[in-house]
Amino acid sequence: MALAFHPLAASRVRIAPLLPAAVAPSSSSVAAARHHRRRFSVVVATAAAASASATTEFDFKAYMVERAAAVNRALDAAIPAGEPPAALHEAMRYALLAGGKRVRPALCLAACGIAGGPEAWAMAPAAAVEMVHTMSLVHDDLPCMDDDDLRRGKPTCHVVFGEPIAVLAGDALLSLAFHHMASVGSYPPDVDPEKHPARVVRAIGELARCIGSEGLVAGQVVDLEMTGTSEVVPLERLEYIHLHKTAALLEASVVIGAIIGGATDEQIERLRKYARSIGLLFQVVDDILDVTKSSEELGKTAGKDLASDKTTYPKLLGLEKSREFAEKLLSDATEQLAGFDKEKAAPLLHLAYYIAHRQN
Amino acid sequence: MALAFHPLAASRVRIAPLLPAAVAPSSSSVAAARHHRRRFSVVVATAAAASASATTEFDFKAYMVERAAAVNRALDAAIPAGEPPAALHEAMRYALLAGGKRVRPALCLAACGIAGGPEAWAMAPAAAVEMVHTMSLVHDDLPCMDDDDLRRGKPTCHVVFGEPIAVLAGDALLSLAFHHMASVGSYPPDVDPEKHPARVVRAIGELARCIGSEGLVAGQVVDLEMTGTSEVVPLERLEYIHLHKTAALLEASVVIGAIIGGATDEQIERLRKYARSIGLLFQVVDDILDVTKSSEELGKTAGKDLASDKTTYPKLLGLEKSREFAEKLLSDATEQLAGFDKEKAAPLLHLAYYIAHRQN
Numbered sequence: 001m002a003l004a005f006h007p008l009a010a011s012r013v014r015i016a017p018l019l020p021a022a023v024a025p026s027s028s029s030v031a032a033a034r035h036h037r038r039r040f041s042v043v044v045a046t047a048a049a050a051s052a053s054a055t056t057e058f059d060f061k062a063y064m065v066e067r068a069a070a071v072n073r074a075l076d077a078a079i080p081a082g083e084p085p086a087a088l089h090e091a092m093r094y095a096l097l098a099g100g101k102r103v104r105p106a107l108c109l110a111a112c113g114i115a116g117g118p119e120a121w122a123m124a125p126a127a128a129v130e131m132v133h134t135m136s137l138v139h140d141d142l143p144c145m146d147d148d149d150l151r152r153g154k155p156t157c158h159v160v161f162g163e164p165i166a167v168l169a170g171d172a173l174l175s176l177a178f179h180h181m182a183s184v185g186s187y188p189p190d191v192d193p194e195k196h197p198a199r200v201v202r203a204i205g206e207l208a209r210c211i212g213s214e215g216l217v218a219g220q221v222v223d224l225e226m227t228g229t230s231e232v233v234p235l236e237r238l239e240y241i242h243l244h245k246t247a248a249l250l251e252a253s254v255v256i257g258a259i260i261g262g263a264t265d266e267q268i269e270r271l272r273k274y275a276r277s278i279g280l281l282f283q284v285v286d287d288i289l290d291v292t293k294s295s296e297e298l299g300k301t302a303g304k305d306l307a308s309d310k311t312t313y314p315k316l317l318g319l320e321k322s323r324e325f326a327e328k329l330l331s332d333a334t335e336q337l338a339g340f341d342k343e344k345a346a347p348l349l350h351l352a353y354y355i356a357h358r359q360n
Numbered sequence: 361m362a363l364a365f366h367p368l369a370a371s372r373v374r375i376a377p378l379l380p381a382a383v384a385p386s387s388s389s390v391a392a393a394r395h396h397r398r399r400f401s402v403v404v405a406t407a408a409a410a411s412a413s414a415t416t417e418f419d420f421k422a423y424m425v426e427r428a429a430a431v432n433r434a435l436d437a438a439i440p441a442g443e444p445p446a447a448l449h450e451a452m453r454y455a456l457l458a459g460g461k462r463v464r465p466a467l468c469l470a471a472c473g474i475a476g477g478p479e480a481w482a483m484a485p486a487a488a489v490e491m492v493h494t495m496s497l498v499h500d501d502l503p504c505m506d507d508d509d510l511r512r513g514k515p516t517c518h519v520v521f522g523e524p525i526a527v528l529a530g531d532a533l534l535s536l537a538f539h540h541m542a543s544v545g546s547y548p549p550d551v552d553p554e555k556h557p558a559r560v561v562r563a564i565g566e567l568a569r570c571i572g573s574e575g576l577v578a579g580q581v582v583d584l585e586m587t588g589t590s591e592v593v594p595l596e597r598l599e600y601i602h603l604h605k606t607a608a609l610l611e612a613s614v615v616i617g618a619i620i621g622g623a624t625d626e627q628i629e630r631l632r633k634y635a636r637s638i639g640l641l642f643q644v645v646d647d648i649l650d651v652t653k654s655s656e657e658l659g660k661t662a663g664k665d666l667a668s669d670k671t672t673y674p675k676l677l678g679l680e681k682s683r684e685f686a687e688k689l690l691s692d693a694t695e696q697l698a699g700f701d702k703e704k705a706a707p708l709l710h711l712a713y714y715i716a717h718r719q720n
Binding site: 178197208225 | 449452522539541558560561564565569575576577585
């Protein structure tokens with residue numbers, strides 16, 4: 001198995017006991033490990049190999065909880081509650097502070113850390129990528145798009161505030177992301193935009209590029225084109241959608257963090273490759289979870305789900321080949337982290353495993 | 361009259377013969393001057409006073425035509441035609457290249473010039489402000505907002521491309537604006553973002569601020585709140601809408617150009633005041649034109665229009681007081697240009713008069 005010979009496999013980061021905790025805090029690690037195996041045996045085996053002789057401690061769950069809390073504080077502070085126009089601010093806060101795992105901000109902060117910058121330097125861009133992510137959810141949920149009424153178990157923004165406010169809240173979140181990144185006040189005093197303006201400009205360029213016709217929007221356009229057609233979406237088209245709708249912003253999150261943290265061009269390119277792999281991995285795992293979850297929920301075979309309308313990796317490749325693809329992507333991602341300081345690489349390494357093993 | 365004693369009145373810029381040409385190229389300046397007087401006597405008288413002893417030549421029409429052509433070339437080059445996703449790019453190009461006077465880019469370029477930078481330095485931000493302006497038109501025209509079918513005499517974006525693409529084209533234009541401003545390739549070699557990154561960060565912050573809950577979006581939210589209510593919008597509320605929907609982006613256009621051109625903080629603040637005055641002036645003139653145009657078209661008195669649903673300055677203040685207000689705003693704006701080099705100030709001075717005297 002590729003990862004067993006990977007330099008990072010020898011870094012003995014403690015993975016197996018942590019991942020279940022992050023995924024299902026209330027279950028025992030034994031039960032959680034069984035849970036994993038049932039769904040995602042190959043990748044779990046890989047992770048187990050890496051953690052077989054764990055000595056280095058890294059508390060991934062605590063890392064994620066702390067970073068999410070800090071990001072939530074930054075997001076909360078970025079939008080005034082109650083100030084006019086109140087309906088707009090309320091809608092922005094409703095969508096932005098609805099919870100979520102804050103995976104993108106965590107990637108941004110961790111990438112800043114691996115590049116050598118204190119993670120705090122990347123808090124402004126970390127908040128910005130979450131604003132962009134939220135904007136894309138709000139607009140994609142609109143009646144004229146995916147027409148979704150529920151998001152994270154709550155009524156979607158347009159259901160609560162009406163369509164016009166939902167469109168405008170999305171626009172405001174998008175511009176706020178750039179305002180936040182460009183504002184001195186968003187950064188700690190030792191890294192305000194006036195001290196590292198070239199990094200900030202480059203990071204803003206990365207963020208902007210992943211949104212429009214090279215990123216989120218392009219993915220949504222092609223996704224909409226596929227909706228309602230009875231034909232099976234070819235693998236190439238499916239990958240285009242995922243690379244744009246999902247991977248582009250994950251890539252930007254990592255690259256922006258790396259830029260702000262002072263990474264060299266060569267480091268940035270390695271981290272970009274890491275991010276592209278986990279970006280696609282994120283979606284492949286989503287597709288696998290869709291199938292395996294449905295199977296359990298329905299008490300029916302995965303074959304039933306494969307016959308459904310939605311084109312997924314399991315539908316195109318089969319479940320086993322999808323799992324192998326996921327394993328390959330995880331391995332590709334973690335390979336890019338070799339050569340970085342092992343301690344500083346731990347968060348990005350664990351984030352890759354988390355994305356591979358997550359249960360929702 | 362305030363302007364008669366204004367330092368710039370003594371600069372003898374040639375205004376009167378130029379404005380009619382800019383406004384109505386085919387009519388003689390005498391006929392055009394009469395046209396002006398009929399609508400906007402006080403302001404015209406002010407302009408006439410300033411131009412009474414004109415000696416300095418400034419060909420405003422040629423200036424605007426040249427700048428618009430350069431901006432259109434930049435906009436055309438910024439969005440690939442035919443490349444996938446083709447529908448998205450087509451919709452973006454349809455909305456962005458539909459014509460228009462390119463007043464905002466001209467303000468941006470002129471402000472860069474008055475600040476001492478070659479105007480070419482501001483071409484990227486000038487294109488960006490037009491992208492933001494276009495985005496706001498596309499989203500404001502949506503069925504769930506103002507539900508407009510026509511824009512500049514052509515079917516609106518959602519009529520041609522459908523609602524989903526219109527929403528997404530707006531999002532893509534908004535992100536493209538920031539990408540364009542942050543990209544080395546958008547600037548001439550002597551002022552790429554790597555050479556003046558602090559200016560670029562500050563300019564991006566200005567652009568971002570004028571879009572969201574402190575700018576365009578806030579104005580549209582309050583405007584929507586007023587729609588359909590039978591009550592007369594109070595002056596304060598009307599001004600809030602206009603300051604946010606119209607003036608904010610005009611202000612950003614000027615301030616961004618000044619920043620890129622290397623203006624001092626004190627110069628930037630004077631130009632900001634100039635821009636705020638012409639921003640409101642822009643809207644007051646719009647309202648006056650609405651009334652006077654309707655009167656001519658309908659062959660009825662202005663009183664009829666004043667009784668219509670839409671709250672306008674003439675409705676709240678009366679036509680004469682609105683004209684006086686416009687004159688005051690024009691005078692306030694041009695006052696801020698005193699102290700700048702007269703030749704470099706000519707484009708912004710003429711832009712103020714143009715905004716005051718325009719016929720559409």
